[in-house]
Amino acid sequence: MPVVINTNSAATIASNNLSASNAMLQKSLSRLSSGSRIVNAADDAGGVAVAQRLTAASKRAGVAAGNISSGLSFLQQQDAVFKTGAKIMERMNELQGLYRDTTKSSEDKALYTIEFDKLKT
Template sequence: MAVVINTNYSATVASNNLAVSNNMLQRSLNRLSSGSKIVNPSDDAGGLAVATKLSAAARRQGATASNIGNSVSFLQTQDGALKVASKVLDRMSELKTLYNDPTKSPSDLANYDSEFTELQTQLTDINGETFNSVALFGSADLTVSVTEDGGTSVTVQGRDFTNSTSGVGALTGTGATSLAAVTLSDITTAIENVATFRAQNGAEQSHLGFAAELLTVNKANLEAATSRITDVDVAEESTQLARWNILVQSGTAMLSQANQSAQSALRLIS
């Protein structure tokens, strides 16, 4: 091999190797300090694109689950109102039975009518209840999305509480001014209607509950898939860190040796 001064090939190779080792060392340090395998888009451009979409989908899953939770709270509030309505109707049926007692005096009957009128007012008040300014009762349905892409939804049926046939309207209408103006059949029908409302409410709560559970599972799986793409394996990367750290140290030492090798030419001309 020729002995030259102007070009130190060994030092050039050692310098290049040192630069590569140093870059890899910095890369490992960045990954371990950030906890992510993709510190720069160039680390895994395709993986970054997939992870971004999966992460956004997971966040939408969480938001959808929150919306479902609000809808369940709406139904629970509605059921609470229906539960009270059921108690009111039970009392009305009791009053009607007592009213039919032939031994009651006119003043007794008037007292029963007075309580009946107050209970009618209570049923009207229940019909006006709201949840976050949204009416609990009415004919309009609520559509609740149960998937993050909005492709699947659950319909919360509108419950017309004061409907004369499917609600309690027969007891709150203008014709039902006293216990004498209503029949026991009117009251028992209203009780059955409220029971049906509660059964439908419970079915919708069950449906939404399972939908929320599915969203929770899907969100966890999406987060796990994103983790496999972006999260650094600390055990593996720490091993690489040790490797590149040693190579940087050895490369630095070898570059120092290579820089000194050209000094042998000086001995030939000294």
Template sequence: MAVVINSNPAAAYAAANLLKSNNLLQKSLSRLSSGSRISEPADDAGGNAVSMKLAAEIKRTEAVAINLSNALSFLQTQGGVMKSASATLDRLSELAVLTGDVTKSPADLSNYSVEFDNLFAELGKLSSDSFNSINLFTEPKTDLTVHLSQDGSQSMKISQSSLVGAVSAVNSIAAVSGANMSIVTDAMQSLATMMADNGAQASRLQFALDSLGVNRVSLEAANSRIYDVDVATETTKLARANLLVQSGASMLSQANTVSQLALKLLQ
């Protein structure tokens, strides 16, 4: 190779290799420091687009899971109130039977009636209970729509049952005593049906919530395979790039000394 002054091809080639190695080193450092395989869109344009959509879907799935949990809490609260109403109806039916005791004096019967009236008033209070200002029961019955999927394509309805409608006929001890006991049993049957609906809806919500959890895990795994860095692989690349940078810097330093030979020849 000729000894020249105006150019140094060896140094230029060494500098180009050093720049390339340094870029690889910086990319590995960026990936390892962020934990992301895609530190910038140019690293994987298509993968980055898919990852963005998966990340958004994961967020929506988590939001739907929160909504379902709240709806399940609504039904559980409603079910608890129905259970209290059922216990109250049981006592009302018991009082109605006790009034048929021929050994009871009018004063005793009056005491039963006072308790009956108070318990019926309690049923009225129960029917006005709410969950976060949302009525547990309405008159007439209405439905609330709950979306089960993050894209809104699947939904179900949960009931704001009519507790008043179920128990309104049981309004006095005289109205349900003796041959009219069927009024109480009919009310109990209506309430039992409402509780069955409540349990069925709560069961479906729980299964839907479990399904969302499985789906979210699968989405996170898919997104991780696209977006997250493989630390073992990337540390190997980092070591290689680090070695290339050091050797490139050393070779560039030596290549820059080649032109010194021309000066020695001119002395």
């Protein structure tokens, strides 16, 4: 008994074309739904690499900005400390001048000394 194979080559070609069209449609729909030209690395390997480098550079810039902000806060704090120290030194200098004034009584000089000693600590 002979075996006969019937093949409809036109239907096979049409089926292959339909499968390819469906694959391209799915790819287009995934791009549209994500809003991105590159959905996965297979779409554009070079584009993915560039995007990753830009993302890394953006993150580094964000970290650098945070570091600069922290440094600025530290410097502002140190500036306030130095200003306070300068005010204390000015007051100590003023107390020294008042202490040397010959018209001041011993009670006044004792009070100046107490304040001066408190400012030293």
